[in-house]
Amino acid sequence: TGVIPGMVSHWTTELRCTFANQEYLTWFGKHPEELLGTRLQDLLGEELFRQNEPLILGALGGKAQQFQRSLTKPSGEKGRLWVHYIPDSDGSETCGMFVMGLDVTELHKAQRQLEQLNADLKLRTEQAETASLAKSQFLANMSHEIRTPMNAVLGFFELLQRTQLSPVQRDYVVK
DSSP states (O other): OOOSSSEEEEEETTOBEEEEOHHHHHHHTOOHHHHTTOBHHHHHOHHHHHHHHHHHHHHHTTOOEEEEEEEEOTTSOEEEEEEEEEEEEOSSSEEEEEEEEEEOHHHHHHHHHHHHHHHHHHHHHHHHHHHHHHHHHHHHHHHHHHHHHHHHHHHHHHHHHTSOOOHHHHHHHHO
């Protein structure tokens, strides 16, 4: 009881349940007597069964299948499962399949949060790069705007030095 930390069930080739562990029963909100002998279509409902049918047929055809699926529990709570359909074979023919599922809801939530944080980080990085480029352009423009008039002023000082200046005026011009 409760030894396997995941959902395990067995289904015949007619898709009737022969075994389900407590985790499986809990996830689907069933008691053992309600589930044993039940058809998989009845447990999953027609829409979900149709989504899974190609995978089910693949497992019954001898090929293991795996997938993730979001499901709503009977309680109304949303969950995410990582599911494996494993053929049950006696070596020559498949006589059913095992279904193993792991509730990865919290892992899925953490993955979504990480993806959001990465998107936010990317946006912030782009904003920082844009700001850095704007700063560089501003400094380049300011440098040009300051250099041009400064060159003119220095040119005039040079011309001034060639004229008759008092010693005090010459001292000011040189400084």
